[in-house]
Amino acid sequence: MDQERAWIEQALQGDRKAFGYLVRAYERPVYNLTYRMLGDSAEAEDAAQETFVRAYTKLATYQPGRKFVNWLLSIASHHCIDRLRRRGRAPQMSLDGPSPPEWITSNAPQPDQVVSKKEEREQVRQILDTLPPDYRAAVVLRYWYDLSYREIAATMDTTESAIKSRLHRARRMMAENLQAG
């Protein structure tokens, strides 16, 4: 933690080598978030890079009382939500509801069965793809980062009750998709 603070201080003075240490320390959580949100490795890398560039240029606004990784995740999640909204890939709510993931409707192995990491990743992507951007971000932050409702709310600049509601609705949507299959 002290080392992290020292790197942040040095980066604030324009030392990009120190910022490089921060990049290497947090590239995995940031990339995972962008990948889970966007579902495409090339786009995820671009979004993760952009997250660090924005972090570097906005480093002066970082408040030391906050976890640095959560601050990075906040930048990444907002950026991904903007991207998803721009590309209009967010699922449109319809009476029929979003189409269920392929693994649910096909004869492919079910989640409780052994599947390769790649297949598992694809299953996760298909499920997350059915959620609107805001819901997706809340689900990813809850499951992959084990953040509390309060931390997710702070990361997404909203209230705890909004997060509770998003998680509840997201889980219901995912369960309904699963049952529809």
Add this chain to the structure above:
Amino acid sequence: MDVVERCEREQQVTEMMSLALDGLLDEVGRQRLQQHLDTCPACRAEWQAMQAVSTLFERSALVGPPLGFAVRVERRLESKQKKRRRTFGGVAVLTSSLSLAGVTVAAVCLVVLGIVAWQWLGDLQSVQVGMEAASQVASGMGLVGKGASLFLGDLLLRYGAPLLFALGAGVAVLVGLWTWLFVRRPKSPQNGYVG
């Protein structure tokens, strides 16, 4: 049970399911949920589906970026900073040129104002000495200088208000540009990094 009541009940039950998955449902809530699930096949199926998705997510590990990610971030940062420096340089040149032009125009206007003031106040004893000195300076400007001063003096007399407005606007723009340059001045980069 009417439709509205049933929906409200379902809403409450799925909220409890969500809280239970996050480990935030207390003992009383868990018992109420279990009692409901024992008697409601629809909610039980939904609960099992939620658990299946939850289990899949929980066992899915963090995905890391491809090798060399940090180096690519460094390159991108460098590229952005170069672009920013170019933009900054362009604005700096523009601002300097405009400032120089503004100072030149202001100097010429001051000379013209001096000449006009001399013409108006030339017969007053108190400024006679100063006017004579100004007259000598003006005469030193030659024909072109006199012509220009007469032209500018006439211009100022005819269009004084719009010119003052333009002058004020110009000063405001220059102050804005200098402020932008000061605020956005790039920090000198120290060390690059190799990921």
